[in-house]
Amino acid sequence: MSLALLSDLDLSARNTLALKARSRFGISITEATMLPRLFETAAARGLPVRILGGGSNVVLAPQFDGITALVALKGKQVVASDGDASIVEAAAGEIWHDLVRWTVEQGLGGLENLALIPGTVGAAPVQNIGAYGAELADTFDSLVAYDRQTGGQRTFSGTECAFAYRDSVFKHEPDRYVVLSVRLRLPKVWVPNLNFAGLSELAEARPTPETVMNRVIALRTSKLPDWRVDPNAGSFFQNPIVTLDNAAPVLAEFPAAPNFPQPDGRTKLSAGWLIEKSGLKGFRQGPVGISERHALVVVNHGGAVQADVASLAAHVKTTVHSRFGVRLHEEPIFL
Ligand SMILES: Cc1cc2nc3c(=O)[nH]c(=O)nc-3n(C[C@H](O)[C@H](O)[C@H](O)COP(=O)(O)OP(=O)(O)OC[C@H]3O[C@@H](n4cnc5c(N)ncnc54)[C@H](O)[C@@H]3O)c2cc1C
Structure with a gap:
């Protein structure tokens, strides 16, 4: 069964640079089971497919003569807990900052330094997002991605993601994987990461994940347009x-x-x-x-x-x- 594609999609409001950009076709991916059908449809019609999350790390071309797949997979939960850590799983279409705030509300620390980074959970591993002395790799557990080459799903460990400074395997094989969900390992015994200008002053004030998150939000808001x-x-x-x-x-x-x-x-x-x-x-x-x-x-x-x-x-x-x-x-x- 083929999918209903949207025609002549205007993406000007779907990229944070607000560049004028259109796509010949578009589709919102709300279930992972849509992906095999999407790539079959695209192959049958000879159309390239590109993946878009929140559009906060892209410079879009004015016209894309293919299908832009907007990742809209939703859901987040604590899926496991062992002696050391709680494992949180979030679907790729969740907003990253909402996830950070939600984990802090659950009493879980570990993501607070990465507060207010725009975009989606699924894009976070692509460039191993980082800020204020932390990066995704620090708390990463694993992720599940759809592999366009095999047509199946694959689980990646941190090592397999090959995380480096603003880099991962997904940047080097941009047309192969669609990240579906990400698991993060948040420590039961939280140690604040304050090794960054603007955060070290918090050390004397018995910081909590929430106070660190709020400081990061304040710093980012004051510095970045x-x-x-x-x-x-x-x-x-x-x-x-x-x-x-x-x-x-x-x-x-x-x-x-x-x-x-x-x-x-x-x-x-x-x-x-x-x-x-x-x-x-x-x-x-x-x-x-x-x-x-x-x-x-x-x-x-x-x-x-x-x-x-x-x-x-x-x-x-x-x-x-x-x-x-x-x-x-x-x-x-x-x-
Ligand atoms: C104001 C501002 C501040 C920022 N600050 C930071 C910062 O402090 N640190 C930082 O690291 N980044 C920062 N960024 C960059 C950006 O927020 C991150 O890179 C973010 O992870 C991009 O998410 P997105 O959903 O918007 O991805 P998009 O821009 O939509 O996509 C980025 C790339 O990832 C691919 N992609 C998206 N979703 C998936 C998926 N599910 N599976 C496979 N590939 C996918 C896309 O094809 C594209 O190649 C900032 C951006 C802005 C606008």
């Missing part, structure tokens, strides 16, 4: 991890430049700092620009399309490279 007001995709560039040789000119000129030594001997520089020191904070090019509030954020000032964002990103990369010899890489995915 609201995508509902100034459409954006959060951090637009990854913090570059470079060799010490590559970082040397930066650190020689600016000994206090933010840099974070990595276990492999390289160091992580701050992309936002490099962009700001390159004089690009607040820079505008056509309908897009670098936020005046945060140099890592690309903002759509109105009416932008994918090419405007790509052109600005190229300008930023060239400018930073000629100023500091450091190559930046985009964080959002061009779809």
